[in-house]
Every structure is written in structure tokens, then in C-alpha cells.
Amino acid sequence: MAEYLPVLIVGAIIGAFALVFFLASLALKKQKNADGYTRHMSDGEIVKRLLHYAKPYWKDFVLVFFIMAVSIVYDLVSPLIVGHVEKTVSGDFELNYLLKIVAVYAGILIVSMLCTYFQAMILQKTGQKILSQIRMDVFTHIEKLSHEQLNNIPVGKLVTRVTNDPNSISYMFTNILVTLLKNSMVVVGVLGAMLLLNYALTLMVLCFVPFVVLFTVIFRKFSRKAHRDVTDATTDINTYLSENLSGIKITQIFNREAQKMEDFRRRSRELEKAKRNRMFVFGIFRPMVYMLNISCVMCLFYFGSKGYIQDTPFLGQVITADIVVAFYMYISKFFNPIQNLAEQFDMLQKSFASSEKIFGILDMVPEVVDEPDAMELEQIRGEIEFRDVWFAYNPGEWVLKGVSFKVEPRQTVAFVGSTGSGKTTILSLICRNYDIQKGQILIDGIDIRRIKISSLRRHFGQMLQDVFLFSGTIRSNIVLRKEDISDEDIWRACRYVNADSFITKLEDGLDEVVRERGNNFSAGQRQLLSFARTVLHKPSVMILDEATANIDTETEMLIQDSLEKMKNIGTMLIVAHRLSTIQHADNIILLSHGQIIEQGNHQALLAQKGRYYRLYTLQYSKQQLLQN
Numbered sequence: 001m002a003e004y005l006p007v008l009i010v011g012a013i014i015g016a017f018a019l020v021f022f023l024a025s026l027a028l029k030k031q032k033n034a035d036g037y038t039r040h041m042s043d044g045e046i047v048k049r050l051l052h053y054a055k056p057y058w059k060d061f062v063l064v065f066f067i068m069a070v071s072i073v074y075d076l077v078s079p080l081i082v083g084h085v086e087k088t089v090s091g092d093f094e095l096n097y098l099l100k101i102v103a104v105y106a107g108i109l110i111v112s113m114l115c116t117y118f119q120a121m122i123l124q125k126t127g128q129k130i131l132s133q134i135r136m137d138v139f140t141h142i143e144k145l146s147h148e149q150l151n152n153i154p155v156g157k158l159v160t161r162v163t164n165d166p167n168s169i170s171y172m173f174t175n176i177l178v179t180l181l182k183n184s185m186v187v188v189g190v191l192g193a194m195l196l197l198n199y200a201l202t203l204m205v206l207c208f209v210p211f212v213v214l215f216t217v218i219f220r221k222f223s224r225k226a227h228r229d230v231t232d233a234t235t236d237i238n239t240y241l242s243e244n245l246s247g248i249k250i251t252q253i254f255n256r257e258a259q260k261m262e263d264f265r266r267r268s269r270e271l272e273k274a275k276r277n278r279m280f281v282f283g284i285f286r287p288m289v290y291m292l293n294i295s296c297v298m299c300l301f302y303f304g305s306k307g308y309i310q311d312t313p314f315l316g317q318v319i320t321a322d323i324v325v326a327f328y329m330y331i332s333k334f335f336n337p338i339q340n341l342a343e344q345f346d347m348l349q350k351s352f353a354s355s356e357k358i359f360g361i362l363d364m365v366p367e368v369v370d371e372p373d374a375m376e377l378e379q380i381r382g383e384i385e386f387r388d389v390w391f392a393y394n395p396g397e398w399v400l401k402g403v404s405f406k407v408e409p410r411q412t413v414a415f416v417g418s419t420g421s422g423k424t425t426i427l428s429l430i431c432r433n434y435d436i437q438k439g440q441i442l443i444d445g446i447d448i449r450r451i452k453i454s455s456l457r458r459h460f461g462q463m464l465q466d467v468f469l470f471s472g473t474i475r476s477n478i479v480l481r482k483e484d485i486s487d488e489d490i491w492r493a494c495r496y497v498n499a500d501s502f503i504t505k506l507e508d509g510l511d512e513v514v515r516e517r518g519n520n521f522s523a524g525q526r527q528l529l530s531f532a533r534t535v536l537h538k539p540s541v542m543i544l545d546e547a548t549a550n551i552d553t554e555t556e557m558l559i560q561d562s563l564e565k566m567k568n569i570g571t572m573l574i575v576a577h578r579l580s581t582i583q584h585a586d587n588i589i590l591l592s593h594g595q596i597i598e599q600g601n602h603q604a605l606l607a608q609k610g611r612y613y614r615l616y617t618l619q620y621s622k623q624q625l626l627q628n
Helices: 002-035 045-092 095-144 147-151 155-162 164-196 199-207 210-246 248-253 257-309 319-362 421-432 453-459 475-479 487-496 525-536 552-568 602-608 610-625
Strands: 383-393 397-407 411-416 438-443 461-463 539-546 573-576 587-592 595-600
Touching: 002 095, 002 210, 002 257, 045 095, 045 319, 045 552, 095 164, 095 319, 147 453, 155 164, 155 210, 155 595, 164 199, 164 210, 164 421, 199 319, 210 248, 210 257, 257 319, 257 438, 383 587, 397 421, 397 595, 411 421, 421 438, 421 453, 421 539, 421 573, 453 461, 461 525, 475 487, 475 525, 487 525, 525 573, 587 602, 587 610, 595 602, 595 610, 602 610
Parallel strands: 411 573, 411 587, 461 539, 539 573
Antiparallel strands: 383 397, 383 438, 587 595
8 A cells, every 4th residue: 555655645635626626616606696696698608609600611610620630640649659769769779760760750740830830820811700700790780779778888898899809709719719629639639549558557647637627617617707807897997998088188177187097097906906816817727737747747657667667567557668658748748738728718718708798799689670661761851740759768757748749841940948858859769869658750651660760860961069070081071971972062062051161271171181079170160061961961851959059150150051051951950049040940849848838930939928938038138238
């Protein structure tokens, strides 16, 4: 019994580590239950959905599989060749025979290196194609989400889903899956070769396999959580940056740089902590596998040298020097893939964590979608009718309460009322940015839910108070479409809305660079560009939401002139606080707390001497006071 004491000591040490890891996994499970954490997707479901993206490139993966099979030959044959060399050197030595063996070994090595090169090139090209498709799917799906859904998701989170997360998944296709398959094949092949060479020593090696499996299963749990924490922390910091870099001017105005820096530092520390925990988990697992490797080699040398020196068989089989050498290399070939699996498994868990986040976005069902029998509208007259419309952003909190009105084709209708009365909501509902809870909205007598969303919005031109301009040029911001539009058409639209008054003064004209959000143009200039964009689009219905707010007097005169011209294009819906700007509207609808309390033209409403009369009188008095 004493002669097996060293082996028992090694087994006791390994068993102690196994017990510690098992208890740690139980503690992790208890913590998850306490935190209320539940996984949304299983690994099998994630793999199944990811393989859907790989399916179109199955031929490339089959080719890689055959190339990989050829390269595996080197891993299986090289230990036998080295063992044979040892036998040749220790026996009847022949230099020519040795050189032949070395040449064979070198040839196999070269072929293996070439296979590795072509394998990497094919996988990288295929992986980038898959990566692009995933990004396109995520971005396309985000475009389908409703306004309410987009309002509930931070922009930084969406940016992370489209950029960072697909990169993690790309590594899975370009390296992880193939390497996992190759290493698995190598492990199986090495076990087969060892069984043929000496089954007794193979049984000794297999005694360590259960511990490898146990450590891997436990590591998987810790690694998945660590990667998820890193992903969450990365999303948090991207969200914070997206919001605060956009609002950095407000931060500077109120001298809050120090506070914002502290908030950023706190999030950075959370990310650092998450990454440190991930490194710690990986730093524990790989040394454990290496410990099993060294323990297995020690047992090999112990039993091998014991049997060789004492000339006694081990479990009925004689151990020779060439067998010891070959097994030493085979053990390295056996555990090296397992150690590599540790690194690959680490990246696999990172890919799974990112995949779970991406599929979480892709699984969001758009709230505003086309009906199965939705129709295309080639053109519309511009007749709009609300029939007892009720709408709430939050259940039970009605923003509109039984609103009914009708807009005739080519009419100009204005909506007025205090903040929160429902003016802007009405305009959003007409474009079907949200779906109503009760009632009907009709366009040319057709319920808008029976019209395809893309077809409906194609006939609307929206000009908002906060004009959004994209980075690019004036031309690209006016066109916004892929169709070929001539400069003559663009200039015609610009002249129609008086935008040419400042564009012609710019050095590059239509090619003048537009910086982020158009911050190198004034509010009035941005509004005129939005008018030109709308006119070029040739809408049947135009929507203006506070388009003249916060505009200087000179620019407002240009905008008012533009509005008078645009009235001839089609139906016009206006939201305005300045009652002086809507005096010539065909119908003025006064809203209060989501209900229509007055409507008619300017003169009729003044004659009623109701709420509109009081609002107009108040604004007129303030204007006279300012002029004096």
C-alpha cells in the first residue's frame, strides 16, 4: 500500500480542489436565486439560433472540416514518430533511416501549417459575412420598433447591441466552434491511439477525466455570469456616454463636470471590477487543468519508471522507454486541447452572453405592425377624420378622451392648447407612431390600420420644432433617399421654401458639411432645410409641430412665407402656441386635457369670446407690451 502513497496524495489534493469548486458552485446558485436572476435562453437554444446564420455557408464549414481533419493527423502521428525515433536511437542506429523519419515528420508538419493557414482564412471571411448579417438584422429590427419601445430603451444600449455584441459572436464562428470541434476530435483520437499503444496507462489517464469534466462544468457557470456582468457594465457605460456627451453643453453651463466625472468613474470601476472577476475565473480554471496535466504526467513517470526499473508489468502490460516517451507526448496532446478549451470556453461564454443580449432585442415584438391584409396607397387626397379616439401612453392615463374631428382635403387645420393637452399626440397618431386604444382614425375614409405603415408615412411630411440633421452634407440631408435626384430639383425645393437665401452664401453650397445634429447651423436654418426636405418629398399631408418656435424675427418672416407657399401643396396640420401664426387657418381646434373644447376659424372663435378669445387677447396684450 505504501508504494501507492504518492498517487493517493495526488488524488487527495485533486479531490480537495474538486470539493471546494463544488461548494462554490452551490453558493453561486444560491446567490442567483436570492437575486431573482433567471436565464432567458439555454445554451442549446442560442447555438441553434446562431447556426441559422451559419447555414448559408455550410459548404465553407465542410471544407474547413476536411482541412482540419488533415491537420489532426499531425497531432496523432507525431508522438508515434518521436517514440519510434527514441527506439531507433537506443537500438541499432542508422542515420539514413533516422533522416527519413525526420523528413516524414517535417512533411507532416508543413502540411499541418498550410492547413491551419487556409482554415483561418476561410473562417475569417465567413465569420465577417455572418457578423455583417447579424448587425443588419439587429439594426433592421430596431427600425421596426415603435416610438414607445424606442423611448424605453437607452440609445447606448442599442449601440452596444449593434456594435460590441456582434464582435463577440464573430469570434465564435471564426475560431471557437471549429477549435472546439478540432480539440474534441484530437482528444478522442489521442485516447484511441493511447488505447492501441497501452491500455493500462490509458486507464490511468482516464482517471483524471472526471475531474476535467467537473472543473469545466463548474467553470462554465462562473464564466457565464462573469461575461454577463461585463456585458451589462459595458452597456451601462455606453449608455451613460451616449447621453452625457450629447448633453455635455448643459453639464458645462451648470458647472457639473466634477459630478459627471464621478458618475463616470463609478461606472468605470464597475466595468473594471466585472472584467477583473472574469480574469479571476479564467485564471483559476486554466491552472487547475494544468495541475491535472502535471499530475497525470507524474503518475505516468511514477508507474512507467517503476515498471521499467523493476522490470514488472503494470496491469499486465510491459512498459518500455518508447512507450513512456510516446505517452508523455500523448498526455500533452490530450491536455493541451483541454487547456485550450478553457480559453475557447471562456470566449464561448462571452459569445453566449452577447448572443442572449442580441436575441433579447430581436425577440422584441414591434407594437405597431401592418395588418395581414394591409393595403398600399399610391396617392391620397388628404382627408383625415378622428372618430371618438381614446389614447393613453400608460394604461389608464388618458391623453386623448373621445376626440372627434374631420379635416377636408387641402385644408389647413391648427391645434392649440396648453402643454399636455394632446396636440402633438394627435399628430403622432395620424402617422401611426402609436396605436390608439379605442376609436378610429381614417385617411380618405380608410382606417389607417388597414394601410401599410410605409405606404401611410410616404404621404406625410413632418416638420418638427427640434429639427434633426445627420452628419454629412446639406444635399444628403435634404434628399435622404437613394433615388437619383438632380441638383435642379433640390434647388427648386430650396427656393420654394427660401432656404436658398443662406445656402447660396455658403462656400460649398449644397455640399457644405453638416456636423453632428447640424450644430454648425442656426435653428432657423435647420428649420428651412427641413422644409426643403419635406417639399422635395412631395407629401400629400404636411405636419408642423411648433415649427416657428424659438426662431428670430427675420427668419420667422422667411418661414411664414414658406408656410404660405406650402399650403398649396396639400393638407396642412399645424401645432402652434403663437396664435398670431395660425390666424389664416381654415379650422382651429382648441384642446384641453385631451378633449376638444372649441373649434372654428379665427374670426368665429373670437366671436364666441370663449377660451380661445381669452388666450388670443392675453398673447396680443403681451405682444403690445413688449413692443412698447
